[in-house]
Amino acid sequence: MKPPPFAYTAPRTVDAALEALAEPGAKVLAGGQSLIPLLNMRLAAPARLVDINGVAGLGALEATAAGVRAGALVRHAAAGRSEGAARVQPLLRRAVRHVAHPAVRNRGTVVGSLAHADPAAELPAVLAVLGGAVEAASVRGRRTIPAGAFFAGPLEPALAPDELAVSAFFPAAPPRSGSAFAETSRRHGDYALAGVAVTVALGADGTVRSARAGYLGVGATPLVLDLTSVAAEGACAAAFARENVDPDGDVHASADYRRHLAGVLTDRALREATAEALAEARLDGPGARDGDGGGGGAA
Amino acid sequence: MSTRMFGEPIARREDPRLLTGQGRFLDDLGRGALAAAFVRSPHAHARVTGIDVADALDVDGLVAIYTWDDLPGRVAEPLPLLIPHPALTHGRTGYALARDVVRHVGEPVAMVVAADRYLAEDAAERVRVGYEPLPAVVGIENAERARDLVHPDVPGNVGAVLLQENGDAPAAIADAPHVLEFRLSIERSASTPLEGRGVYARWDADDGSLRVYSSTQASTSVRAAIAAKLDLPPGKVEVVAPDVGGGFGVKIVHPWPEEVLVPWAARLLGREVKWAEDRREHFVASAHERGQLHDVRVGFDGAGRVLGLDVRILHDHGAYTPYGIIIPIVTSTQLLGPYRIGAYRAEVRSLYTNTLIVTPYRGAGRPQGVFCMERTMDRIAAHLGLDRADVRAANLIQPDEFPYDQGLTFQDGRPLVYDSGDYPELLRRVRDLIGWDAFEGERRAAAARGRRIGIGLGCYVEGTGVGPYEGGHVEIDSAGRVHVSTGLTSQGQGHQTAFAQIAAAELGVPIESVRVTTGDTRRFGYAVGTFASRAAVMSGNAIALACRKVRAKALRIAAEALEADPRDLDVTDGVVHVRGDRSAAVPLATVAVLSNPLRYAFDAQTAAATQFATGRPPSEPPVAPGDEPGLEGRDYYSPVRSTFAAGAHAAIVETDPDTAEIRILRYAVVHDCGRLVNPRIVEGQIHGGVAQGVAGALYERMAYDASGQLLNASFMDFLMPYATEVPAVEIDHLETPSPLNPLGIKGAGEAGVIPVSAVIASAVEDAEGIGIDAMPLSPDALFHLRRTSAAWSAAGTGAGTGAGAEAGSAAGAGAGRRREDDDAGGVARGAGDLNPASPPDPSRGGEPRPGQPGIVPEGEL
Known part of the structure; x- marks a missing residue:
């Protein structure tokens, strides 16, 4: 080597x-x-x-x-x-x-x-x-x-x-938004068998304006799904994810299992991101994040 | 005798050196040596049609390329079959370099020697080997089907058929009130030490001698093998095992092709040559273990007592059998564990496949045997509706039954007779430690929070400290330093500490004065090796015996100097003194001086031993007849048979209802290895063993495809667990001394790993209510088991979840459930009671009924 x-x-x-x-x-x-x-x-x-x-x-x-x-x-x-x-x-x-x-x-x-x-x-x-x-x-x-x-x-x-x-x-x-990241890997720190990054943004009325999910490990490239229409119901979002991901099997997991995980993780991440967005909306009111976001400098 | 050191949990003396990067491992040596690299077969089975090295000759820095045609004399012959056995009727070994046919991916075909490893790999890449692929035999079922053969002259791919029998098991089963039948499967794994193999050789042409460093578990035997292959007198070959970064069994095999070829090339070239195995090579060119299928038939009574057990074991030994059939012998004998079995029969068929050779890995066949027996106990419990611990208790050998003869022949060719133990106490303690009897409350509390947990346990007996012998040499020098050496090797076990503790206790010296050398044929030429949990038992006792000789001699010489009776003397802190009178004393350093009558003094101290200073009468020779100069002693320990350590493990696991991930919440070990030399070292061994056990239970497998390619030959894809995956281990010790050796000790090296797969399977089965019969168990596998079990349940009465709790006993369910016919190719076979004449006992309410969640209906067969 x-x-x-x-x-x-x-x-x-x-x-x-x-x-x-x-x-x-x-x-x-x-x-x-x-x-x-x-x-x-x-x-x-x-x-x-x-x-x-x-x-x-x-x-x-x-x-x-x-x-x-x-x-x-x-x-x-x-x-x-x-x-x-x-x-x-x-x-x-x-x-x-x-x-x-x-x-x-x-x-x-x-x-x-x-x-x-x-x-x-x-x-x-x-x-x-x-x-x-x-x-x-x-x-x-x-x-x-x-x-x-x-x-x-x-x-x-x-x-x-x-x-x-x-x-x-x-x-x-954006304001009144939340995000979450969820993945399942065989060992801590391994590449995920499947994973998802979810963002949720609420409208001024507190309803979901946008929900998006970016998947890893379930396709040839990162897959982005728009969950806005199914975000209200976790089970629907999970089913939607399962229908739309296209995983392959390998030595670590079958395609079936990865598809199943995509559903489970979508449900979990969506709940978490939505909860955060709701908390943001309640806590800070409109535009709060815009206010303090500009202060960050170079690391 | 000062015994304070023996049994003390002192810190490992080797750790500061090893942990601060001052270890001296194989690849730390020979900086200027030429480097070897190997051209290895990319095919699992192929005829070699030609080797063209023309392209490689252009690489600057290339020194030599060798193929089989270049090998002379015995170097060209097949490698030795190390452990012949009458049942191994068709043993086969490979060549150091492939002759005509390659039989597994990774088999060496050509050796390249170049100025450094980079250049050697550049040249190796340019060697063109022509292959005519042959059909590959991969997987135990394919080997047994024998549509294709690994060796054309081995019919049926069967290397060995071994029968182990005590009583008439088929008859006992036929007469038993209850009978179950099922198949179990354990996949391949491997030792995977963090340091791979490696050899570094230098030839001294003037002296005609060879010095070889090898990352080995058996330096003396490597020496013998090299001397034989290269036709050198053993005295002209020195083999040293430097610091070795783990072995776990794989480095007991010898001579490896590289161990013959590197010294041969060093002599031929008159240059130092080194080969340090890389990780990819280790995966495909060292050895694996574990892969077995078991077909089990068990007959038992209503109390769960096993009346007859008949196991057909299919063992995959890979492409060759250099290490004989030790693994299946161990499986078929140690399967019995701590139990008194009515009648037992095991038939082993050891099969060739076009995969890497299979040789012992920590546990060496025991994890498979224990998996078989403990799964059997769980199935009996579930079938009868009894508590799993109670079924085990009903079968245990009792403390007053030792020595207990299992009526079989063990791996050392000696009768399988357990020396000592207290198995009921082990079981009682592990129940206490894990909280077995209070678990149903925990389960309910967890379930109320939406969490799914399960509990499992398993017991084992491990034959440790097999012969034939080890030796120890102890010398006290004139500065009072104690030099201990033994021929077996160290791979991180803490020998520098444990052996020094034994010597310090036996001699009455401070441990700081003791230095230990292992695995160096220059210091000790006779040894067997480090394997089979034998170092402490074998070398520990040999060193103790050698120390006793030295101590006796020291007392004799000191008695003369002190004009006292040796029987009145004692040794404390390195000083010989009259018992109860520290003023009449002589240090061991002085005794060492006095032990060696000198003509020439080299310092003021040794002047005391010169001819005009000593007090021996002029009428007697300075060295008495029968005596020897020097304060040293050598002795050997050769046991009549093995000692048998034992233990019981238990675990609580949690399974994720959604993702099917499995997490070990608690892991408890009760362990009995006789008298403890150093509890801290033993606990370290248990921790490491459990970690490798968790690996085998949940993570590690060798993913061969149908063509014999190993798909996960890297640490990215071969899932050795990290610290994050290994649970904290709770340990309790029981000390039942062995009556077989002076120190009363038994081995501890492998114990931690042995029952882990069985325990985790038991616990997951309990959590899930789904029968587990194959390990390792990945989340993917559990996900699919849930699906098939749910589908089956849906056809019956409905949901199959939480059956462990619903079964209403700690036994959970699981046994007697429908098997998953998985990729491993298990035969789907129900496990309903096969002796239908036996009526279910409705009063117990535990007999499985058709339609009960997850329980197979009788007659499923």
Whole structure:
């Protein structure tokens, strides 16, 4: 389990990193929590690793009224610790807690997890359910890729080989909203057999205006379902989830069981998110979250 | 004798070194050595049609590539069959490098030696091997069906048929008032030590000698094997087991192909060569264990006493049988546990499959046997409507029945005779510890909060400390340091502490002065190895006996110096003194000086032993006839048969009504390994054992597909439980000394793992009211069991949930329930009473009735 030969570059600026990536066969190394095992198992054989850990300006975690922007070097642990990020978009911290173990969270990055596009990972589902986006850069220019277009397939992000995902944006939670994250894994910290991130937003009258669920582990890419029409009744939402997920079986769980879990977890997360939204609505009144969301700074 | 050290829960002396990264493991050695890597078969069964190394020759730093054709003499012969047995009529072993045919994924085909491991892997990747795939035999049923053969000259894929019999079990069952019949299944798992295997060899051409370091459980036997394979005198081969990062059984197998090839290449090349196994290799190229199917027939009376037990055991031993049939022998004998069984018959069929070899993993066949017996006890209890603990109590061997002869032959070829124990007390204590009798209240309280909990228990007996022998050498130097050595090896068991405690207690020295060396043939050349929970029993007693020799000699020499009678002397804190008079004293350091008459003094202290200083009469030789210089002693312990440790475990589990996740809320262990050398170490062994037991019960399996590919060969997919998955273990000790050895001890290394699958199955069955007959049990499996059981119940009277509580007794239900015909290929077979003449006893109200939730109707067969 030693990697095949590769060249190694450690640029100090984004421009230098992009130039290095413009060469064929280059691959970005950030936290390395997925790439290094793939290299060691000789499942990946890039000609060159472009180590961005020394690149200036990629470590910012900004929480504003609009949302949370995580630079390419923001570690899971930092994203989970940030009070500003948790205020603006509580779902991020809730999901990060389920990402592997502290050692992995200390090294692995939020953007790296998105760019790896593992359909069983937590953060792609979060980005998808929130309708976030990834900003990509290359020597050819910059572009913003919405979550809906970013996850092209399993382990297949919509990034060109020469593109660097420089940041990810997670929109802020709207007023009178709640969120929840629920997953089932075989062992604490494992990739989930199935999981769901749910957001619920209430109208001024206290009825559900929007309920959305982003699933992990039950399809080739993060699946987003609009639960608004079924959110009033947990059993309906669970059945709706079971009908609409498309899981595969593997050595850990059958497709049947994953489908069943999607229903159970939808029910649980939806209740929790709805309860939070109702509490928010009662406690703070309209617009409360907008008021304190802007204070978050870079982590 | 100072006995304070023996039995004290002192902290492990090796831990500061190991926990601060100062261990010296195999891959810490030989920094400059060449590295070996292996080209391994990607096919489960194939003919090797050609090997082309041309591409690999371009790799800079490549030193050599070897295939079977390059191997000389005995290196080219099949690897040894370590433990022959008359029942193993068709034993087969592989070659160090595949000759013509590969029989499992991971079998070594070529060895690459290069400047480092990176380059060796680069070259190995470029070796092109031509394969003509052959049909793969995967799974016990396929092996038995024998549509294809693993070895063309082994008909039916049957390596061994072994019969164990005491009485006429079929007749006893035929005459029994009640009979049940069912099939059980245990999947494969593996030892998975955190450090894989590894070998590092250096050849001294001038001396004609070989030094080999191996991450092994049997350094002396590795030496013998290497010496034989390489045609070297044993005295020219040194084998050292450095710090070993866990073994759990897999490292007792030897010589591994790599253990022969690496020293051979080191000699051939005149260069140091090292191979450190990586995790992927370990999954496909070391060994697995556990996989068995049991077809059980049991006849019993109305009190639940087993009158006859007949078990057909199908054992999957993988592609080869280097370790013989030890595992199924252990299964078929230790299955009996602490019980007096009317008549017993076990027929083992040990089968070849195109999968990795199967050799002992902690427990070594016992978890399967105990699963069988304890599932049987639970089924009897459910069938009769009796409490599960009471059924066990009705079958236990009583304290006044020892030595108890089970009438079978154990794995050491000796009669299966239990030396001592108090099984009813074990059961009583575990009931107390877990709160067995108060559980129905807990269950009701939990149910009221929407939670589903269940309780289970299981008992076992473990033959420990098998022979043939171990030895100990003890030497006290002129600084008063005590050097203890024994030939068996350490893999983290705490030998540095436990053996030092024994020596300190026997000699009357402070433990700080004792140093222990294990597994180094330079220090001790005769040994068997560390396995079968034998180190404390075997080497512990050998060291005690060696210490007694040294102590006697020390007293004799000190008596001369003190002009006292040796019988009046004692040793305290390393000083020999007249009993009751600490002023008439001589330190052991001085005794050591006096023990060795010198011509040359090398310091002021040793001047006392020179020829003009000693007080021996000039008419006598300086070393008396029959005496030897030095304060040292060597002795061996060779028991007539094994000691038998025992225990009872119990657990409370919770199952999630929605997700089918299983959580262990409490785990209780009552354990009897005779006299405890160090309770803290024993408890550590129990914790580790229970962790591996939980692994086997709920997490670990080897997911082979139909073509023989192992789909989960990584720690990402092979689910070794984390600390977060292992419950806190509550422990109570019972100490029934063994009459068989001087220290009265029994082994403790494997005990923790043995009954865990049985206990968890019992508890989940109790929580769910669904029969459990296959382990490990994943949430997915429980989800499917619920579905099939609910579907079946729906056809009967309706809901099948909560039957454990509804059954109205702690026994829960479960037994006698319809089996799930799962992927493992179990035969769906009901378990209604097969002796229909036996009338149900309506007064007890426990006889299962058709239509009762989850209970199979009679005649389901």
